[in-house]
Structures are given as structure tokens and as C-alpha cells.
Amino acid sequence: MNKRLTTAGISLVLLFFAFIPAVHADSGKTYEVGANNLNVRSSPSHSAQVIGQLDNGDRVVVFQEAFGWVQTYFGGQEAWVASPFLYPADAQTSNRSAAPVSSASLEEITVTATEVRIRTGPGTNHEIIDHTSTGDTYSLVQTANNWNKIVLDDGSTGWIAGGMTDYNSGNNTTETNMDSSSSNDSQPHNTNAANGSLSGYNIVLDPGHGGKDPGAVGIGGVFEKDIIMNTVDNVVQKLRAAGATVILTRDSDYFLTLEERVRLNNANNTHAFISLHYNANPIMGINGVSTHFYAGGKDRRLATAIQSALGQNISLYSRSIIQSDYHVLRENSDPSVLVELGFITNPGDLATTRTNAYQNNVADGIVQGLVNYFNE
The missing domain is CATH 2.30.30.40 (SH3 Domains)
Known part of the structure; x- marks a missing residue:
């Protein structure tokens, strides 16, 4: 009897360990915690259940990121930690305190x-x-x-x-x-934009689709989700070179719901939201670039500025601006547009859009469009 109980207990222990995810440093980036009593939560939300805490100097392995949170494992289960309090483990620490600062006797x-x-x-x-x-x-x-x-x-x-x-x-x-978002929102004609700089502006870039959602499927089975990331990389580099703060809804091939994309945007003090896509149509002759907006006012002005600047920088046919009922535009609280950068079902568009020259020109057009919009 005792032997059977012992065998059963061992089996349960083995079963328990079999279901604990294996975490290895080489399967994700390692980050160091830069705060004491940092809550570890069951899901990426400040209202989610707290399942533990981390202290300054603790290290975690990050497996994915989502709207300001990173996913790791804590106590053998999936857990989420707020990303602003994490730093690459091998990064220099000059921009943060080595330990929490006591506020005693400070002004x-x-x-x-x-x-x-x-x-x-x-x-x-x-x-x-x-x-x-x-x-x-x-x-x-x-x-x-x-x-x-x-x-x-x-x-x-x-x-x-x-x-x-x-x-x-x-x-x-x-x-x-200019470091108050209210001053930026109420004074879009600031001298930075007038001088061709986007310093002080927060731009959310939303690469369409990702993960289990391939988006449009083009000639030769090419996926929209793959082409768009190469384009986004160029746009990010040129926006940051112009001084903008860039927030990406995704930076690699993983799935995000439309609600998550909007939630990430609304969680930031965003001055412009730009969702980037490539288009498709059963008729191979359909081609061109279009910029979509949901409502008039700022959305329409942003769409007009970007479509116009793209037309000056790229050679593909301009399909103009189009009013559309896309979720990421309709539910967005900030000026927002969705840009279709060409049809991957059109041989000419597809060949052009896959070149470095085209992707660089797209980035130049978006930067110039934003400068023009903020300088109106």
C-alpha cells in the first residue's frame, strides 16, 4: 500500500514538472529589473492579478512584448511585467539609478x-x-x-x-x-515641425497583420505581413532621425488583435497613428497607393498630407485618400490613417515595392507628410 502511494506521489511530481515551461536564456532576451517591488501580473494589464514581485537587480527572460508589457515566466507560469522598469541586462546603467532612491530629506x-x-x-x-x-x-x-x-x-x-x-x-x-503633451496638441505649428524636425512628437506605427494572420497573399505566395516589416524598418529609422519618438505595435512576426493595436495607441500620448499595409485584388491590373481615414478634421488632414508627400516621393499610381470604416481608425482617439502602399497582386507594384529604393522613398514620404501636417 505504501509502495503504491509512493509511486503515485512520484508520478504526480513528474507530471507537475512536465508542465512547467522550460526557460532558457538563449530563447529570449534577458532584462534586469530597475525598481523595487515591481508587480508581476497574470496578464498585461494594471488591473490583472498580482502573482508576485521582483526587486531591483532581478533578471527575467522576455519572450514577447505587448502594449507596454513583456511576457516572461514566474513560478513556472506565464507572467507579465511592465516594460518601462526593465533594462537590457548588458546595457549601461548611466540613465537610471543602481538602486531605488530614498526621498528622505530631498527637496x-x-x-x-x-x-x-x-x-x-x-x-x-x-x-x-x-x-x-x-x-x-x-x-x-x-x-x-x-x-x-x-x-x-x-x-x-x-x-x-x-x-x-x-x-x-x-x-x-x-x-x-514643449515636453507637455497638452502644449504639443494645442500648438501643432511649433518651430520643430516648421524646421523639418519631428522632435517632441510621438508617432505610433502599426505594421499590419502578423503571426497567424498573414494579411494579403500576393503573386508567388508572398505574404503582406512579411513585406510590411522591411518597409516599417526604414520608416522607423527615418522618423527617429527626424527626432520623432516611435512606438511600434509589433516589431516582429506575432499576432495582435485590432483591439490591442488601438489600446496600445490610446495608452500613449500619441500625435499620429499610422497603420501600414499592402493591398490585394483578384484583378491583377488594379494597382496604386491610397491613404485611408475615418472622419474629417485632423484625420482627413493627416491623410491628405501623407498621400500628397508619398505622391512626391514614389512612382506608383496615386489612388488618393479614401474614407474608410477600419477598426483601427474608427476606435482611435488620436489622428490616424491607414496607408495601402501598393498591390502585391499586381506584378509591377510587387516588383517595385520589394526594392530598397521604394521602401526608402516611402519612409521619406511619410516623414515629409508628418512634417507638413504638423506645420499646417
């Missing part, structure tokens, strides 16, 4: 503007990690170039523009006064 500052960005470093070229608003108070760690390093609620640190608080070191505030 306090108060935010005086609405929807102010908190960044990883003292300048608009640094990553946005959070937002704050009028009346919020923080402990001041140091100042640099009219930027204030503050202690956040979780003990980590971030940087906020001096012109957005009641503490100002007296330096020139022209650049830092």
Missing part, C-alpha cells in the same frame, strides 16, 4: 503643467516612461540642463522638464516647455 517640486512626460534622461531624445499632471509632487534628486531628476512612486527615478514644474534652474526653457 520637493510640484508639476505646474498638464500631461507632462517623465523620461529616462534629461532631454526630449530620451525614452518616455510615464506621465504626470498639474499638482503632482515629487522629491528632487538633481538638476541638469534645466531638467529635474525626480523620485517616482516605486522608488526608481525619472527626468522631467524644468519648465513644467515650480522649480526652475534658470536656464533656457524653450526646448523643455
Whole structure:
């Protein structure tokens, strides 16, 4: 009897371990935690169940990313952690504290503007990690170039523009006064756009389809989801070179629902959302590029600016702007467009769209279209 119980117990233990996912460092990137008491949740949401906590210096292996969260494993089960508090394990740590900062005996500052960005470093070229608003108070760690390093609620640190608080070191505030999303939204004619720069603007790029959803299938069985990523890489590089902060809904071949794409956009202080696609049609002669919008006003103006700039940079036929009821446009809270960059069922379009020259020209057109839109 005891022998049977022992055998059964061993079997249960073996069965338990068989269902624990195997996690290896070479199956994903390793990241280090940059905060104490970082919640580990059951799904990628601040309202999801907390299943554990991580501390400063802990390491996790990341397997996928989704709208500001990364998926890892914790205690043998799938878990999610907020990505702004993670750093590549081999990265330099100059932009963050080696350990949480105590706020004891530190001077306090108060935010005086609405929807102010908190960044990883003292300048608009640094990553946005959070937002704050009028009346919020923080402990001041140091100042640099009219930027204030503050202690956040979780003990980590971030940087906020001096012109957005009641503490100002007296330096020139022209650049830092633009680090409030409300100032960008209410003043689209800022000097950055006028000078051809997209500094201070947050652009969400949405590569269509991905993972189990191949999108359109073109000549020779080519998938839309594969072609679009090469194009997006060029657009990202040129947008960042122009000073824009770029947020990708996906950066590799995985599936996202339409709802997740919109949710990611709405979670950021986005100035423009651009969904990039390639088209298909049973009639091989159908060709050309079009830009879609849902409503008039900002959406239509953004579509017009981008379609016009694309027409000046690429040789494919322009199908003009089209009002469309796409989910990622209809449910979006920010100016948004969907661009069809050619028909992969048309031999001429397909051959052209797969060239580096075309993809570079598309990137130039989108950058110029955004500059023109923000400078209207």
C-alpha cells in the first residue's frame, strides 16, 4: 500500500514538472529589473492579478512584448511585467539609478503643467516612461540642463522638464516647455515641425497583420505581413532621425488583435497613428497607393498630407485618400490613417515595392507628410 502511494506521489511530481515551461536564456532576451517591488501580473494589464514581485537587480527572460508589457515566466507560469522598469541586462546603467532612491530629506517640486512626460534622461531624445499632471509632487534628486531628476512612486527615478514644474534652474526653457503633451496638441505649428524636425512628437506605427494572420497573399505566395516589416524598418529609422519618438505595435512576426493595436495607441500620448499595409485584388491590373481615414478634421488632414508627400516621393499610381470604416481608425482617439502602399497582386507594384529604393522613398514620404501636417 505504501509502495503504491509512493509511486503515485512520484508520478504526480513528474507530471507537475512536465508542465512547467522550460526557460532558457538563449530563447529570449534577458532584462534586469530597475525598481523595487515591481508587480508581476497574470496578464498585461494594471488591473490583472498580482502573482508576485521582483526587486531591483532581478533578471527575467522576455519572450514577447505587448502594449507596454513583456511576457516572461514566474513560478513556472506565464507572467507579465511592465516594460518601462526593465533594462537590457548588458546595457549601461548611466540613465537610471543602481538602486531605488530614498526621498528622505530631498527637496520637493510640484508639476505646474498638464500631461507632462517623465523620461529616462534629461532631454526630449530620451525614452518616455510615464506621465504626470498639474499638482503632482515629487522629491528632487538633481538638476541638469534645466531638467529635474525626480523620485517616482516605486522608488526608481525619472527626468522631467524644468519648465513644467515650480522649480526652475534658470536656464533656457524653450526646448523643455514643449515636453507637455497638452502644449504639443494645442500648438501643432511649433518651430520643430516648421524646421523639418519631428522632435517632441510621438508617432505610433502599426505594421499590419502578423503571426497567424498573414494579411494579403500576393503573386508567388508572398505574404503582406512579411513585406510590411522591411518597409516599417526604414520608416522607423527615418522618423527617429527626424527626432520623432516611435512606438511600434509589433516589431516582429506575432499576432495582435485590432483591439490591442488601438489600446496600445490610446495608452500613449500619441500625435499620429499610422497603420501600414499592402493591398490585394483578384484583378491583377488594379494597382496604386491610397491613404485611408475615418472622419474629417485632423484625420482627413493627416491623410491628405501623407498621400500628397508619398505622391512626391514614389512612382506608383496615386489612388488618393479614401474614407474608410477600419477598426483601427474608427476606435482611435488620436489622428490616424491607414496607408495601402501598393498591390502585391499586381506584378509591377510587387516588383517595385520589394526594392530598397521604394521602401526608402516611402519612409521619406511619410516623414515629409508628418512634417507638413504638423506645420499646417
